[in-house]
Amino acid sequence: MARWCYRHRLVVLLLWLGALFGLGFAGSTAGTNYADTFSLPNTDSTRAYDLMKKAFPERSGDTDTVVWKVDDGTVRDESVRSRIEPALAAIGEMKGVGEVTNPYTARGGAQISENGKIAYAQVTFAEQANSVPKELVQDVVDTAQDAQRGGLQVELGGQAITRIQEPPTGTAELVGIAAAAVVLFLAFGSLFAMLVPIVIAVFGVGTGLLSTQLLSHVTNVPELASLLATLIGLGVGIDYALFIVTRHRRSILRGMKPEEAAVAALNTSGRAVLFAGGTVCIALAGMLVMNLRFLNGVVIGTSLTVVLSVLAAVTLLPALLGLLGTRVLSRRQRRRLAATGPEREQASGLAVRWSSNVQRRPRSIATLAVVVMAVLALPVLSLRLGATDQGNHEASSTTRQAYDLLAEGFGPGFNGPLQVVTDGGDADGLVSRIRSTEGVAQVAAAPTARGVTVIQVVPTTSPQSEQTDRLIDTLRDEVIPDAGAPAHVGGVTAVSKDFATVTGDRLPYFIAAIIGLGFLLLLVAFRSLVVPLTAAVMNLVAAAASFGVLVAVFQYGWGLDLFGLGKEGPINAYLPVIMLSLLFGLSMDYQVFLVSRMHEEWVHTRDNARAVRVGLAETSRVINSAALIMVCVFLAFVLSGDPEAAMAGIGLAAAVALDAFILRTALVPAAMHLLGNSNWWLPGWLEKRLPHLAVEPREEGEEREEEEAEARTDVPHARVPDGGAHARVPLGKGGEAGSSVVHGFVRGADGQPVEGAVLNLLSQGGRRLDRVTSLADGSYIVAVPFPGTYMLTVTAPSYAARAGQVSVSDEPLVYDVELEADEVDAVN
Secondary structure, X not given: OHXXXXXXHHXXXXXXHHHHHHHHHHHHHHOOOOOOOOOOOOOHHHHHHHHHHHHXXXXXXXXXXXXXXXXXXXXXXXXXXXXXXXXXHHXXXXXXXXXXXXXXXXXXXXXXXXXXXEEEEEEEEOOOXXXXXXHHHHHHHHHHHXXXXXXXXXXXXXXXXXXXXXXXXXXXXXXXXXXXHHHHHHHHOOHHHHHHHHHHHHHXXXXXXXXXXXXXXXXXXXXXXXXXXHHHHHXXXXXXXXXXXXXXXXXXXXXXXXXXXXHHHHHHHHHHHHHHHHHHHHHHHHHHHHOOHHHHHHHHHHHXXXXXXHHHHHHHHHHHHHHHHHHHOOHHHHHHHHXXXXXXXXXXXXXXXXXXXXXXXXXXXXXXXXXHHHHHHHHHHHOOEEOOOHHHOOOOOHHHHHHHXXXXXXXXXXXXXXXXXXXXXXXXXXXXXXXXXXOEEEEEEOOOEOOEEEEEEEEOOOOOOHHHHHHHHHXXXXXXXXXXXXXXXXXXXXXXXXXHHHHHHHHHHHHHHHHHHHHHHHXXXXXXXXXXXXXXXXXXXXXXXHXXXXXXXXXXXXXXXXXXXXXXXXXXXXXXXXXXXXXXXXXXXHHHHHHHHHHHHHHHHOOHHHHHHHHHHHHHHHHHHHHHHHHHHHHHHHHHOOHHHHHHHHHHHHHHHHHHHHHHHHHHHHHHHHHHHHHHOOOHHHHHHOOOOOOOOOOXXXXXXXXXXXXXXXXXXXXXXXXXXXXXXXEOOOOOEOOEEEEEEEEEOOOOEOOOOEEEEEOOOOOEEEEEEOOOOOEEEEEEOOOEEEEEEEEOOOEOOEEEEEEEOOOOEEOOEXXXXXXXXXXX
């Protein structure tokens, strides 16, 4: 498929453009129908809501609030009324506004504070907040705030008002893309190579968002899904393209033609991208374990965007590479390639020095990494789940100021009243008991309708306060049972508490599911028990540390003023589920990319220290570049103006940064050095029963090599009559020696023979075909099953391991090996 896309690049590009513009036209015609519905079956707040729905018809429109305060006198003064009443009348006459409740009417006395300094009016729109035109909302805000003067402050709050405070759509995305572009340019040194991953991400996210928008008409998709889909899609889209383009550029530099390089990149890194994308989708689908309908739409939107991002990476990307040809390299690289020919790529620089340091000091580095992660994780012990509201908005916003004015005039609990709903029983007795309960500021019962009475309870504390949570528990566990009335506690504050409780109760099952899934995937991929166990522990450590950062910033308030992120409060209850899903998926990507290179080296040399050192040296730069791009994209969402988006962005940025820069770069390789060869241990009985999962494709001709290997199994071996050497040559089925041999001497740099050096003959796919040990004079001989190209690796104590390709014909090949003192020597 990669070759077809490369050769038919214009067709592929036109198909993607047609899909993007076609979905864009359909989306603009149909509009959106996001449904932010929380369904919490078998919770007390849901039972209260069901009773209220039975007794009172649901109000069709969103209700927002206009609040005003005077510095001198009272809000009843004629000078204040003469400015406020005309404004409220003008708002009430606007098309799209259904009703305005005025505190200056006979029944409006409760809308004025006791000291007469603060009053409010409620504006009910004809539509829900998401459907109210922003122009209408802006007209309401302008008309109300035009009534301001010196000594008279007017602010507005509510969901519809919040929508017009958001920065222009796309600001955060553009900043994230710009930051990613800088990182890509520094990594590639080429403008065209920089643009390719960005184009892939734009197509993947664009088609994903538009498809999600259309799906919102046929299933419940919350508006949050579009935000998270953008957040995830940009990150994985750029990262996946980065992996493929890096492999493509490397192949061109090593002498391959652009078309063959593209095919090779898609056949290797492209397969890894498919595996990684599938893993992320499986991790996102793990949210279904929570059995919360609210998250189902999030799974649909985010998974669809990831799938389309992967599809763009494996189809559109080779087409773009075909259009660019060698221009995917920088000018300097193209000139050097033309002047000196293909180069032998070798890990060098900071990555090699760091890898060598980790090998020399694994205990110190592991201890330091553990201490850092433990310190960052400490705040997680005080994690409190809840929900953000307008009290968490930035201090200068009108919604935050309206929230604060209502709290000042009517008490902190006024912004989140509780509704105690009773269906029969002694409602008056219940009201009396509630009024005498500690933590209750006001109680008022509405007239009974259809046998249902709604009692409005205003707490003395704010909706996000722990005391308010305790009051809800007291009402449910003590006050209502003692009153003997069949009642339930509802309202937005009670719903938020129930949602946090349900999420917290189900979270352990969710964590067990995704950690168990990751363990099984890595177990099958790397044929090891220790590698997936290490990865599972690292995932838990990364999650704890990233949540610690989240608690420190948003719950303790550290740095909120610096970033202009509003007021501290609890962590959104749904965020741990979403963050864990993404962290699991992304960390699996990095783990597979890192450990697969280590595993390849281990298969070649059976030298764990070298495998870990080389794997880290050759992959750390790409992993860190990919993680840095993710961090830039996620942090850009701090600029979105949405506290929920900012919380998700900072949490995910912290998770990715800690996972890539501390765990995968330091703690994982240090732990693998300390564990030694046990990293790759797997019981024989389990090895036989596990299915084979190959992320990388099998090399050409490997199947033939396996057949030859099977033919050589359990057949006699002949001693080679060459100076008494003890190397052996397997005999074929007919008793004749194999097709050929490779033989020679292993010597040190001083020319002295090296005894006991271990030589492995490997297929191009990495499977061992023969293994011998050099003799006292340094001589060796390995059997070759048939003519072809193989990898010969040599390891010996106190020497740097060596590896190289050998091309063998029908005749024996003489191949002498010179070993040097131990040093970092990346195998290419």
